Amino acid sequence: MRKFQIILVFIILSATSIIAQNTPFSKGVGFAQAFEANSPTDIHFNYYTRQDFINVKKLGINQVRLPINMANMFVDEINYQLDPLFLYLLDQYVDIAEEEGINLIITNMSGFDYNNDTSVRDKFINIWTQIAQHYKDRPSNIFYELANEPGYNVVKDWGVLQGELIDTIRSIDQTHTIIVTPAWGGIKHLYDLPNYEDDNLIYTFHFYHPFLFTHQGAHHVSLDELQGVPFPYDPELMPEMPSSYIGSQYEIDYNNYVNEGTAKSMQDLVESAATFKKQRNVPLWCGEFGADDKYSNPDDRVYWYEVLRTSLEENGISWSMHGYTRYWGLFEYGTYKLFDYDLNIPLVEAMGLNTQAQSEFVVKPETSEFDIYNDYATQFIYTWVSTEEKNYNFYCEEDTYEGKFCINIEDLPIWACIDFRFEPYRDLSNLIANDYVLEFRVKGDTPGAKFNVRFIDTDTDDPEDHPWRIVHDIDETMASWDGNWHLIQIPLSDFVEQGAWDEGEWYDPEGKFDWKAIWNFQITTEYHSFEGMKFWFDDIRIAERQELETTNLTFQVDMQNETVSQQGVFLRGSFNNWNSTEPIEANGSIYSKTIELTAGEIVEYKFVNGDQWEEAIPDDCIINNNRYIVVPETNTSLEAVCFNSCSACNTTAVEKLLSNNIQIFPNPTDYKIYISGLAEDNLMIRVFSTDGRLILEKSKNQLGIEQIDISNFNLGIYYLNIVGDKSSHTYKIIKE
CATH class of the missing domain: 3.20.20.80 (Glycosidases)
Structure with a gap:
């Protein structure tokens, strides 16, 4: 032997x-x-x-x-x-x-x-x-x-x-x-x-x-x-x-x-x-x-x-x-x-391979955050789009929110579905009990568009069971489709049961949706065709709920050079889907309105004289034909600007130095931005992305030309915010 x-x-x-x-x-x-x-x-x-x-x-x-x-x-x-x-x-x-x-x-x-x-x-x-x-x-x-x-x-x-x-x-x-x-x-x-x-x-x-x-x-x-x-x-x-x-x-x-x-x-x-x-x-x-x-x-x-x-x-x-x-x-x-x-x-x-110890698999309740899409659909999540046309891209490199890729869809028909299938299925019962949220970034180019997001549970062999859906609508009450990235956070507990579609037949909701057996997450064009529309999605995840830091921002406009309409002066912006606020209160010729906003967010806005007379603002201080501001981290009152102007009606000498003498060059550029004409020696310089993310921050403690290296930035538009003791100004810069 x-x-x-x-x-x-x-x-x-x-x-x-x-x-x-x-x-x-x-x-x-x-x-x-x-x-x-x-x-x-x-x-x-x-x-x-x-x-x-x-x-x-x-x-x-x-x-x-x-x-x-x-x-x-x-x-x-x-x-x-x-x-x-x-x-x-x-x-x-x-x-x-x-x-x-x-x-x-x-x-x-x-x-x-x-x-x-x-x-x-x-x-x-x-x-x-x-x-x-x-x-x-x-x-x-x-x-x-x-x-x-x-x-x-x-x-x-x-x-x-x-x-x-x-x-x-x-x-x-x-x-x-x-x-x-x-x-x-x-x-x-x-x-x-x-x-x-x-x-x-x-x-x-x-x-x-x-x-x-x-x-x-x-x-x-x-x-x-x-x-x-x-x-x-x-x-x-x-x-x-x-x-x-x-x-x-x-x-x-x-x-x-x-x-x-x-x-x-x-x-x-x-x-x-x-x-x-x-x-x-x-x-x-x-x-x-x-x-x-x-x-x-x-x-x-x-x-x-x-x-x-x-x-x-x-x-x-x-x-x-x-x-x-x-x-x-x-x-x-x-x-x-x-x-x-x-x-x-x-x-x-x-096969003559090394054996590995095996255990019986049991789906356990999730206990922490997890990504669904972050540059790629994560492992054990499989993607599918319910359209024969190639009008989607899971590897879009155009102005991503973060990382190398995002998801882009365009011209999708009604009832199209972007599907993320979990294999194995996920048990989210513990997360909904602990107030977790569905979180993602979205950017759209068509005001008025509406879609929904939904979870679908497993379809068992029980003839009385169906793939039940729970949904939440996404429209401009949650974000503006203004071409900028916006954060969406939806508590899982806010989703509403919709029913089920099973083998060609619709079933009304019966209260049977099961958070313990989630098989799919989907983004669907439920309400209308997306023909001629483009949307982008990034960083889709289930996350802990976090309260966003807010601040009170006071907008002010000086109407001393205008004939004020009997209807009053209004404020419209991306923060209220471009609907007019109530008439702005006046103090002499200065009209002001305070709004609670998310710190770090970039908002676009305009003042309106009456129903129709929107401002015609000079190109020096606009983006998309609108004023814009990076919301500060503390309660702030913006300086009163003259209607139809980039500056105050009576600008001080110091303010003129800061606003008019500052030169930013070359712009656009693919390498470095130079800033000259800075009249203060105690400045904070920040660069923000179009969705409000702080990309760069540096202080300047002496006079002279300042340079900012943007060679590693993604291509696109950014906001350069210069804050001094006496004034604050924001400029648009472009990485090409």
Whole structure:
């Protein structure tokens, strides 16, 4: 027995050694679907996070294959230029893989029409030219997989085109290993490949034999009528062949399953691949394999994986499962695919991986704040928009509130929905009990627009249960659609139950909404079409309720040069949706109105003489044709300005120095702003964003020119606020 154990250990170590000599990696999984998107803005970036790289490493996996639909990643369809957004998102995965010590295979998953698209060659060349140029200086843990299961006639000869791609990459990047593939990824087509001279290649093939077992129930290959196929073949368990398969290849496969549905049949195919490896003296990698996890017997499936894995390793062939959490991966079917709860341990063991302790998953009440969207939808939250038109962008870089990205929608139809699905569902019962709020930033460009936000609970198997909704309307009583960012905070307790829409039927509310089982958060165009409208959203989260600091701001206007209307003088602004206040009280020619506002907020306003005579204010002190002010942190009375003017009717010499002699240049700029003409030596200089966020603050204690570096600011408009002992002025500056 002791002798047998020693021999067994020697065999295992020898097999591992063979694999290590052939490729820099041995065991891998595919991070499927994240980059298999219809466009860069559809990439599901947080399908996988750093924690997933850490987790696969715990299993003993040292390679991740990243399938990318490269054909959909162009920003320029004429010159086939890759979108900078795509490269930025890919860079994040590359960085994590390097930092976590994982080999990352960049795989061109494009489904080109190889036979009919005459531009396929140009697309391939341009893709790999740009990828090589972009990553040529990165560490060698990156690998280039030129194509996934390419059609046989790619510009007449795939083998020749693949040789061109190798030469193209090598003219730029002599470091990174290139992975070459046969037509359709098939073992038999390995022998059709030319003898490439490059000695830094890995050859790959895919394995899905026997097909009736691995793809049973799969609609995309017309096997949805065949389910319950056993492995290995067992005549007593074999389902009847569907009559629709008579006369097709599937009838031949079915009748031959007695031979193909065996371990030996699989081993023979692997040995055929190993023969190619030995004849060519090249490294070989089984880059994709898997078997259905929905319709197959779980024990049969585990056995199939074990047969294949052991056969590959015995023949010195490294491997990568098609999926990890998706595409027939390492987790139990029908679960949330959580690493600490849902791993298919028998399968993990069959794959020779490190087992991990598992616990029973129970949804627990949330006890703290959490993000829904913050540059990306956070992990375990999946986004979807209910429109076929591409009129939304989850990676909008235009004037974000914070960070790199925000969400942009435009021209959405009525009843369109931006959906954030929680998997697993969330229990918010504790948060509503503790007065938490839904919080987000929003910016709109169309006054009068209205939409709602809502939560939807889970739809159980109970026929009396439905996906109940609880909603809150968002309109200009909560924020002005003036092109500026505004903070929305809604106590969860303020949401109102609306009812449920279930399988084409509406159900009125019954008081059954369940905060313990929240499946969706949605933003919906419930009331009207958003045609011609643009809205932006950022920093969507569930947060602790915090009272905003407010201050009393007194607005004053001097009417000494005007004939005052009998109706009186009014104040309109972004703080009251541009509705007139009650007539402003007068003290001689000075009319003043005090309003409670949020400290740090930027408000726009105008004085109105009577019903219609709005001010015509000089360009020096306006934005969007309105006056504007950064609300101070303490109660403040603004100086009385002359109606239709930027300054007081009787301006003092000091005030003139501060207001008229100050020069701000260059403006716009992309680097530094210089301020000259400052007549006081005790000043506070602040820069605010258009939504009131303090971006920069500095004091100035001596006369002279002051400079402010704005090179790191995002593009857009900012407010420069200069406060002295005798006066305060705000100026518009532009970063271009």
